[in-house]
Amino acid sequence: MRCLLLALPFALLPALAPAHEQHDHDHDHGHSSLGSHEHGAAELDIALDGRVLEVELRSPAVNLLGFEHAPRDDAEERKMAETFAQLQQPDALFGLPSEAQCELDEANLESPLFVEDGHGHEQHDAGTHSDVHGHYRYSCNAPGALVGLDLQGWFRAFPGIEKIETQLIGPNGQQGKLLRAEQTQITF
Numbered sequence: 001m002r003c004l005l006l007a008l009p010f011a012l013l014p015a016l017a018p019a020h021e022q023h024d025h026d027h028d029h030g031h032s033s034l035g036s037h038e039h040g041a042a043e044l045d046i047a048l049d050g051r052v053l054e055v056e057l058r059s060p061a062v063n064l065l066g067f068e069h070a071p072r073d074d075a076e077e078r079k080m081a082e083t084f085a086q087l088q089q090p091d092a093l094f095g096l097p098s099e100a101q102c103e104l105d106e107a108n109l110e111s112p113l114f115v116e117d118g119h120g121h122e123q124h125d126a127g128t129h130s131d132v133h134g135h136y137r138y139s140c141n142a143p144g145a146l147v148g149l150d151l152q153g154w155f156r157a158f159p160g161i162e163k164i165e166t167q168l169i170g171p172n173g174q175q176g177k178l179l180r181a182e183q184t185q186i187t188f
């Protein structure tokens with residue numbers, strides 16, 4: 001399952017390549033390890049296999065936090081903690097229909113910004129870019145009721161997200177869809 005999910009972005013990459021338009025803002029280029037890092041763009045890979053719904057989130061941290069450096073003051077510390085908590089309880093973000101009876105089994109979040117050493121947050125240069133990765137697994141008791149998802153919660157909660165590239169694997173095969181705030185529905 002996990003292999004399938006990881007393989008998906010590569011399988012669909014050629015079809016999506018033209019959608020990766022580069023904006024003209026001044027990203028410096030010391031972050032090639034981040035892969036595609038475009039402010040405003042997030043990615044969600046969603047796979048429904050039987051009762052198991054798995055989701056991978058990739059997003060520049062700035063979309064979610066409004067900044068990509070280690071928190072510098074109390075307000076940024078609070079924002080970080082709130083965002084972390086919000087991403088760990090993503091039910092509202094995914095708009096799961098209650099009839100599907102999905103329960104969150106696992107939520108893993110990774111970001112250089114979430115790492116702390118013994119003295120607080122790791123030093124993180126202001127000039128570098130940071131991503132947030134999330135991995136979620138739900139079990140759904142009535143997956144037949146999971147016809148689709150409405151991801152408007154992501155756009156509401158995080159105004160920094162302008163678009164979400166979704167890759168979907170479900171009972172009817174796989175598809176890619178680009179969502180924006182005015183079009184947030186995906187169907188399995």
Ligand SMILES: [Zn+2]
Nearest residue numbers: 060068129130
């Ligand atoms: Zn960035």
